[in-house]
Amino acid sequence: MSDEYENKKGYQAQSSETISSGSGGGGSGTVSDADYVRPSEVPEQDLYHGHSFITKWIFCQDAKVIGVQYFLLATFTGIIGLILSWLMRLQLGFPEAAGFMTAEHYYQFVTMHGMIMVVYFLTALFLGGFGNYLIPLMVGARDMVFPYLNMVSFWMFFIAVGVLLASFFVPGGPTGAGWTLYPPQTILEGTPGSGMGILLMCISLILFVAGFTMGGLNYLITVLQARTRGMTLMRMPLTVWGIFTATVLAMLAFPALLVGSLMMSLDKILGTSFFMPTILQAGEVLEYGGGSPILFQHLFWFFGHPEVYIVALPAFGIISDLISVHARKNIFGYRMMVWAIVVIGALSFFVWAHHMYVSGMNPWFGFFFATTTLIIAIPTAMKVYNWVLTLWRGNIRLNVVMLWCLGFIVTFVNGGITGIFLGNVTVDVPLSDTYFVIAHFHMVMGIAPLMVIMGAVYHWFPLVAGRFLDETLGKWHFWLTFLGAYSIYFPMHYLGFIGVPRRYFEMYDSPYVTSAVGMNEFISMAAFIVGAAQLILIYNIVRTLKIGKPAGHNPWQANSLEWLTPSVPPEHGNWGEKLPVVHRWPYDFSVPGAKEDFITQTTPPSEVAGTEVEKT
Amino acid sequence: MSDTKKQEQASTHKIGIYLWIWGLLFVLSFFSYLVDWYQFQGLLRWSLILLFMFLKAGLIMAFFMHLFWERYALVNVLLWPMTAIGCFIFLMVAEFEYTVFTRLFYFVVGGQ
Amino acid sequence: MSDPKIEGYEFKPGFKGMAKDTGSDQTMFKGVHWGKAMMWIFLLSDTFIFSCFLISYMKGRGSTLIDWPNPSEVFALHVGGVDVPLLLIAIMTFVLITSSGTMALAVKYGYEKNRKMCGWLILATAIGGLTFVGMQAFEWSKLIEEGVRPWENPFGAKQFGSFFFMITGFHGTHVSIGVIFLFIYAYKTFKGHYDEEKRGWFTTIKGNYVEIEILGLYWHFVDLVWVFIFAFFYLW
Ligand code: HEM
Ligand SMILES: [Cu+2]
Numbered sequence: 027m028s029d030e031y032e033n034k035k036g037y038q039a040q041s042s043e044t045i046s047s048g049s050g051g052g053g054s055g056t057v058s059d060a061d062y063v064r065p066s067e068v069p070e071q072d073l074y075h076g077h078s079f080i081t082k083w084i085f086c087q088d089a090k091v092i093g094v095q096y097f098l099l100a101t102f103t104g105i106i107g108l109i110l111s112w113l114m115r116l117q118l119g120f121p122e123a124a125g126f127m128t129a130e131h132y133y134q135f136v137t138m139h140g141m142i143m144v145v146y147f148l149t150a151l152f153l154g155g156f157g158n159y160l161i162p163l164m165v166g167a168r169d170m171v172f173p174y175l176n177m178v179s180f181w182m183f184f185i186a187v188g189v190l191l192a193s194f195f196v197p198g199g200p201t202g203a204g205w206t207l208y209p210p211q212t213i214l215e216g217t218p219g220s221g222m223g224i225l226l227m228c229i230s231l232i233l234f235v236a237g238f239t240m241g242g243l244n245y246l247i248t249v250l251q252a253r254t255r256g257m258t259l260m261r262m263p264l265t266v267w268g269i270f271t272a273t274v275l276a277m278l279a280f281p282a283l284l285v286g287s288l289m290m291s292l293d294k295i296l297g298t299s300f301f302m303p304t305i306l307q308a309g310e311v312l313e314y315g316g317g318s319p320i321l322f323q324h325l326f327w328f329f330g331h332p333e334v335y336i337v338a339l340p341a342f343g344i345i346s347d348l349i350s351v352h353a354r355k356n357i358f359g360y361r362m363m364v365w366a367i368v369v370i371g372a373l374s375f376f377v378w379a380h381h382m383y384v385s386g387m388n389p390w391f392g393f394f395f396a397t398t399t400l401i402i403a404i405p406t407a408m409k410v411y412n413w414v415l416t417l418w419r420g421n422i423r424l425n426v427v428m429l430w431c432l433g434f435i436v437t438f439v440n441g442g443i444t445g446i447f448l449g450n451v452t453v454d455v456p457l458s459d460t461y462f463v464i465a466h467f468h469m470v471m472g473i474a475p476l477m478v479i480m481g482a483v484y485h486w487f488p489l490v491a492g493r494f495l496d497e498t499l500g501k502w503h504f505w506l507t508f509l510g511a512y513s514i515y516f517p518m519h520y521l522g523f524i525g526v527p528r529r530y531f532e533m534y535d536s537p538y539v540t541s542a543v544g545m546n547e548f549i550s551m552a553a554f555i556v557g558a559a560q561l562i563l564i565y566n567i568v569r570t571l572k573i574g575k576p577a578g579h580n581p582w583q584a585n586s587l588e589w590l591t592p593s594v595p596p597e598h599g600n601w602g603e604k605l606p607v608v609h610r611w612p613y614d615f616s617v618p619g620a621k622e623d624f625i626t627q628t629t630p631p632s633e634v635a636g637t638e639v640e641k642t
Numbered sequence: 643m644s645d646t647k648k649q650e651q652a653s654t655h656k657i658g659i660y661l662w663i664w665g666l667l668f669v670l671s672f673f674s675y676l677v678d679w680y681q682f683q684g685l686l687r688w689s690l691i692l693l694f695m696f697l698k699a700g701l702i703m704a705f706f707m708h709l710f711w712e713r714y715a716l717v718n719v720l721l722w723p724m725t726a727i728g729c730f731i732f733l734m735v736a737e738f739e740y741t742v743f744t745r746l747f748y749f750v751v752g753g754q
Numbered sequence: 755m756s757d758p759k760i761e762g763y764e765f766k767p768g769f770k771g772m773a774k775d776t777g778s779d780q781t782m783f784k785g786v787h788w789g790k791a792m793m794w795i796f797l798l799s800d801t802f803i804f805s806c807f808l809i810s811y812m813k814g815r816g817s818t819l820i821d822w823p824n825p826s827e828v829f830a831l832h833v834g835g836v837d838v839p840l841l842l843i844a845i846m847t848f849v850l851i852t853s854s855g856t857m858a859l860a861v862k863y864g865y866e867k868n869r870k871m872c873g874w875l876i877l878a879t880a881i882g883g884l885t886f887v888g889m890q891a892f893e894w895s896k897l898i899e900e901g902v903r904p905w906e907n908p909f910g911a912k913q914f915g916s917f918f919f920m921i922t923g924f925h926g927t928h929v930s931i932g933v934i935f936l937f938i939y940a941y942k943t944f945k946g947h948y949d950e951e952k953r954g955w956f957t958t959i960k961g962n963y964v965e966i967e968i969l970g971l972y973w974h975f976v977d978l979v980w981v982f983i984f985a986f987f988y989l990w
Binding site for chain 3: 654655657660661663664667668671674675677678679681687691692694695698699702703705706707708712713714715716718719720723724727730731734735737738739741742745746749750
Binding site for chain 3: 063064065066067068071072073074171172173174175239242243246247250251252253254255256257258259260261277278280281282284285286288289292296297298299300313315316317318321324325328608
């Protein structure tokens with residue numbers, strides 16, 4: 027086996043002499059003391075280079091390829107989630123046109139839409155997709171530290187998606203219990219998919235967690251133990267910080283989901299009573315007894331709330347970098363931003379039961395969880411201020427990437443404010459399970475992170491493919507998506523206020539029907555348009571791959587390492603012969619006294635002597 | 643990190659310390675067994691069980707898993723997340739007491 | 755263990771050292787092998803899994819109105835005409851701690867490059883683990899004979915069997931996986947893979963005795979979990 031692994035000569039550890047003579051630039055050994063960087067303590071990594079099509083592109087161990095694989099599979103799953111949402115909107119807006127859909131179908135679509143979007147789309151895309159592609163590049167590593175495990179991680183995800191989608195084709199169809207899967211109804215007859223459907227869902231989640239753990243260990247150890255010379259934690263781009271912290275959350279939160287899924291499967295297959303109290307089903311007393319349904323809710327939300335930050339933190343990180351690069355200004359309050367990410371991450375383990383105010387839990391909990399929930403709003407708000415302050419007096423390039431960034435800030439503020447409403451028990455009780463909650467979390471974790479993904483795609487596409495995406499098409503894409511998404515979710519706040527409940531197949535003849543009907547039609551129209559607008563992006567990508575404008579090296583004049591690879595797109599091993607040496611943070615933009623408006627992370631101090639660079 | 647030079651430098655611990663810890667673990671296990679043997683009840687049983695448990699866990703982590711000798715950076719990374727579990731335990735105690743209360747109240751007392 | 759030597763880096767003790775390590779470039783855990791760091795983080799995640807199991811058990815046991823079976827009686831063993839409470843469990847605990855001790859020594863001899871000693875100790879650990887799994891199988895079959903099932907049992911609350919089989923089953927799975935790896939590593943040690951720095955399977959990282967420590971961490975963790983299960987499930 028081992029002889030398959032080539033030990034490339036150029037990748038051998040450099041001898042200590044060349045190292046102590048400082049960074050790459052000097053050569054003759056006359057490098058000034060200021061440029062000195064401690065020698066390498068991490069040995070060079072040998073990489074397995076694929077030889078055939080299969081080892082190069084399918085069972086590939088290169089984190090960049092794995093990242094793209096994750097990205098594509100997550101997007102594919104996301105498109106299924108999008109189609110499901112169209113079907114739901116068809117039913118809500120135009121019930122006559124959706125005659126083929128029964129209430130059972132509707133519940134199944136709601137459930138699968140929610141689960142797909144949160145776990146299989148956003149989580150996989152941010153951590154698996156962006157994480158894999160960007161972490162090794164941004165910290166200056168050759169690859170993830172355990173490339174083989176990384177590959178297995180993707181294929182576990184692949185199987186998990188397969189099992190999830192298989193549940194559409196089993197008798198009874200997928201589960202229709204809502205993405206929160208609350209027992210007892212989840213596994214009782216009458217709930218669609220209470221047989222095979224829920225079982226496959228649990229299995230798929232367990233596989234996802236197992237696969238993610240393999241990937242997650244990679245991301246964490248790469249960030250902690252495999253940075254390049256000079257790369258301190260406080261010189262990492264915020265993107266890496268966001269993804270890193272989100273991965274920590276995932277490693278600690280997914281266990282609760284795993285345990286919950288396992289126990290639910292046992293309740294279903296073996297008839298244990300973990301979550302099942304004594305209960306009647308169609309008038310008949312079941313064998314179950316004495317279990318605790320609320321325990322599942324606690325387990326689920328002990329996972330569920332960190333999960334929303336697993337999606338949000340990478341988005342926070344990425345958006346910070348995009349704003350900084352395209353406003354040509356250093357990120358305002360870098361350290362504060364890092365600490366905010368860490369604090370939000372830590373606090374997110376202490377707020378979970380704010381999703382359970384109406385569940386009948388111990389009434390004292392409302393007090394505890396409302397307090398912790400509102401505390402979390404502080405670091406979150408700090409981040410928003412810092413983004414705005416980064417823009418302030420920046421040399422803003424109003425390109426498509428920047429548009430997505432601005433769209434994100436607006437949407438996120440909107441969703442964050444409704445979060446404060448919902449965090450207060452007395453306000454939440456009437457709003458719970460209405461469209462107001464739907465509006466809140468779609469704004470804050472649906473649309474806002476989606477904007478970030480879009481911005482990131484326009485930003486990093488030149489790196490991945492070597493060509494610029496088309497700006498005009500991009501602007502169409504942005505405005506249709508942004509205005510469309512607002513048309514969808516903004517009215518939903520109002521629907522929530524008048525009391526329209528979520529997860530209802532139809533409104534029957536409740537008093538709010540009259541005012542809700544017209545609005546529902548409008549929302550549905552907008553939803554169709556927004557969904558279709560995503561075709562513009564797909565067209566843009568296909569077109570660009572053929573005739574796009576070549577990007578060349580570092581097209582955005584960014585500072586971070588991923589743009590400084592010897593070849594674009596970067597090759598396996600990322601850095602050619604020599605690893606980069608880092609001298610500064612990635613945010614030295616528009617430094618007074620400097621020749622250009624950016625100073626890359628690898629620029630040694632002697633080259634920028636006399637400028638007012640930040641000390642990092 | 644598979645650096646042989648480094649390993650040769652890393653000194654290992656004297657065998658005595660392992661044997662000591664090993665012996666202590668047996669003794670502590672024996673003690674916790676005695677708690678059951680003598681059928682201690684109530685608070686005494688509780689505190690003894692927990693005391694022996696934490697001592698055993700601590701010894702295993704500190705010496706067998708070498709945490710005592712690891713640098714603080716690693717130790718702290720490993721121990722701080724436990725506060726989340728601590729919070730979870732604390733709240734779930736409150737929760738099961740409330741569940742029992744409601745069950746007794748509605749099923750036994752009859753919700754009067 | 756004294757701090758490793760790293761060129762150009764001066765170690766500081768205590769919290770000062772922690773701040774310095776964290777603030778430095780390249781690595782945060784100075785001198786810690788990638789695999790070892792990974793194992794630690796994995797174990798942290800696994801701790802959360804077992805914690806969730808035990809917390810669920812606490813919540814389940816705490817909120818049922820039906821009496822919980824008395825573990826001291828249920829797990830008693832009938833020896834020579836008398837019921838000895840928890841005898842089997844006591845022996846299992848004894849076996850597992852023994853194997854933990856041999857593992858700790860294996861790690862020590864590994865670092866001293868004492869191939870033979872290290873290999874035999876790993877083998878002893880594996881056999882200890884195997885004995886444990888065997889006794890657990892015996893315990894399971896005894897309970898099943900007495901009518902304990904995951905969904906019901908003759909002694910009291912239904913959840914007793916559910917949690918018992920699930921938690922000990924999950925722990926037993928961990929032990930079994932550990933035993934398999936112990937045998938593999940014993941083989942690799944005897945073959946001298948760590949002395950020759952032979953690459954392992956599915957990795958480009960060179961073989962090194964630190965791998966024994968990594969395996970040891972896992973094995974001690976399994977023992978650690980048993981300490982908690984013993985206290986909460988059998989003694990409570
Ligand atoms: C200012 C910060 C925030 C506060 C105070 C807050 C508060 C809340 C509260 C109290 C609920 C429960 C509403 C109910 O079910 O009655 C909720 C739901 C939700 N929040 Fe937030 N939130 C905040 C930020 C976020 C962020 C950043 C995300 C994700 C990126 C997010 C995602 C969600 C999701 C997905 C739900 C709904 C889950 C469901 O029931 O299906 N929230 N939020
Ligand atoms: Cu939440």
